[in-house]
Amino acid sequence: MSTLTELVAEHTRLSGLAVDHLQRVVAEWQLLADLSFADFMIWIPLPDPPVDGVPGDAGPGDGRSGRFLCVAQARPTTAPTAHPEDAVGSVVVEPEHAPLRRAMIDARICREEDPRWHHGVPVRRETIPVSRDGVVLAVLSRDTNLAVARVPSPLEIAYLGAAADLCQMIADGTFPAPDPTVDTQTNPRVGDGLIRLDTGGRVVFASPNALSAYHRMGHASDLVGAVLSNVTRPLVRDPFDGAEAVKRIRSALDGRPSLRMEVEAGGAALLLRAMPLRPRGAPAGALVLVRDVTEVKRRDRALLTKDATIREIHHRVKNNLQTVAALLRLQSRRTPNLEARKVLDESVRRVTSIALVHETLSMSVDERLNLDEVVDRVIPMMTDVAIAESRVTVRREGSFGVVPSALATPLVMVLTELVHNALAHAYAPGARGEVVLSVRRSAGWLDVVVSDDGRGLPKGFSLERSRGLGLQIVRTLVDSELDASLSMRPREPKGTDAVLRVPLLRV
Numbered sequence: 001m002s003t004l005t006e007l008v009a010e011h012t013r014l015s016g017l018a019v020d021h022l023q024r025v026v027a028e029w030q031l032l033a034d035l036s037f038a039d040f041m042i043w044i045p046l047p048d049p050p051v052d053g054v055p056g057d058a059g060p061g062d063g064r065s066g067r068f069l070c071v072a073q074a075r076p077t078t079a080p081t082a083h084p085e086d087a088v089g090s091v092v093v094e095p096e097h098a099p100l101r102r103a104m105i106d107a108r109i110c111r112e113e114d115p116r117w118h119h120g121v122p123v124r125r126e127t128i129p130v131s132r133d134g135v136v137l138a139v140l141s142r143d144t145n146l147a148v149a150r151v152p153s154p155l156e157i158a159y160l161g162a163a164a165d166l167c168q169m170i171a172d173g174t175f176p177a178p179d180p181t182v183d184t185q186t187n188p189r190v191g192d193g194l195i196r197l198d199t200g201g202r203v204v205f206a207s208p209n210a211l212s213a214y215h216r217m218g219h220a221s222d223l224v225g226a227v228l229s230n231v232t233r234p235l236v237r238d239p240f241d242g243a244e245a246v247k248r249i250r251s252a253l254d255g256r257p258s259l260r261m262e263v264e265a266g267g268a269a270l271l272l273r274a275m276p277l278r279p280r281g282a283p284a285g286a287l288v289l290v291r292d293v294t295e296v297k298r299r300d301r302a303l304l305t306k307d308a309t310i311r312e313i314h315h316r317v318k319n320n321l322q323t324v325a326a327l328l329r330l331q332s333r334r335t336p337n338l339e340a341r342k343v344l345d346e347s348v349r350r351v352t353s354i355a356l357v358h359e360t361l362s363m364s365v366d367e368r369l370n371l372d373e374v375v376d377r378v379i380p381m382m383t384d385v386a387i388a389e390s391r392v393t394v395r396r397e398g399s400f401g402v403v404p405s406a407l408a409t410p411l412v413m414v415l416t417e418l419v420h421n422a423l424a425h426a427y428a429p430g431a432r433g434e435v436v437l438s439v440r441r442s443a444g445w446l447d448v449v450v451s452d453d454g455r456g457l458p459k460g461f462s463l464e465r466s467r468g469l470g471l472q473i474v475r476t477l478v479d480s481e482l483d484a485s486l487s488m489r490p491r492e493p494k495g496t497d498a499v500l501r502v503p504l505l506r507v
Helices: 004-011 016-036 098-106 154-172 208-217 228-235 239-253 294-333 338-361 371-387 405-425 469-480
Strands: 039-046 067-074 091-093 116-118 121-132 135-145 194-197 203-206 261-265 268-276 286-292 368-370 391-397 402-404 432-441 445-452 485-490 496-503
Touching (some): 004 067, 016 039, 016 067, 016 135, 098 121, 098 135, 154 203, 194 208, 194 239, 203 208, 208 268, 208 286, 239 261, 268 294, 338 371, 338 405, 338 469, 368 371, 368 405, 371 405, 391 405, 405 469, 405 496, 469 485
Parallel strands (some): 391 432
Antiparallel strands (some): 039 067, 039 135, 067 091, 116 121, 121 135, 194 203, 194 286, 368 402, 432 445, 445 496, 485 496
């Protein structure tokens, strides 16, 4: 399904700023749909269809052709939908949809007197021009399902009144505001709690959820009739946050929108967002949306504590491994036996590789790490080991990307063992050469080839029958930890390829 931007770009010549305005309308219109108890759709005008290959007279954007394309759709969460089917991409024409054309040409809100039937459901339509800088860009249709009888209540009257003001502001071109004030992921919604203020900042309506939120903040009495800024300020724990909340409420009354903010009071955490209401440019008070996020904050803090504990564990494991490596290194320096010293040095390398993984995980927030960073730190360590006996360089081609911690530790161990095996056995003392880690990552697999240009595999070599400790470690990790496959083959014109294939979807 095409997006709003793609459909508008294909069928109109609207500017980027105009498309941005339509995107801001879409970012806000769940609020409109819930307040209106109605479905919303955005319609853009189409030119006349070509006749015998000749384009029609009506240019795109004037609405005179009577043909409109739906480019976006929203359904209410407060009422049954009038359009259970997806209308995005559909085209409508007159005379059945004449209100769309009237709203476009007359630049005013048009209301149908009589409901029309849509798939057996009575629907009342209202069309709202979407204006910007005096130009009508598109038309919003507000379709209300009349199949369910509604008894006018104070809540419904307040919702519909706020929706009428906001829709008029869309027609005026003053809503949504051009400033980036919308965060659709975290903004309070209508069902979370709604408060309507008059021009003086007094509460004329507060939904039950809004009252409950203020009761949790410590306000014991009703809100209706109270000046909301005077009620809010003494409740907020932090005086600076209290002053900021008051400033945002008063700014909305003065016609200036603002971002939502979080306040804490009485052991509760709330999100507040104040929105100005100025239909036809006349002050009509403000809307304040309230969301109680106390439980969400508690869970977030618990997760943060858990994440911090896990990172601290990784940090301590890293420190302990570094201590073990230091002790092994000290023991190696004091050991006169060359074979024993070599074994201790290999143990230092292995422990240090694992320590690097835990060090990286200690700085991660989601138990995932960028394996490129770890491998790029291991490679110089491998090169330093090789300097004493040869002049071989090690480098990486391609990217491992981000992998889960369960995959990182065994994979780093396997890679270091394969590189060390190439450095130790593929080159004669003092020989020059290059070991390359070639990486190719797809959606489900990580393919790694460790290549060297050394002397090649010995005659009769078998990976399964090899008695070297390094390759035994590799085989164990590949089979039991990675569920991967490993093979070693001759490389043309000389050298060896160690081919590792690791599944990514298993972890």
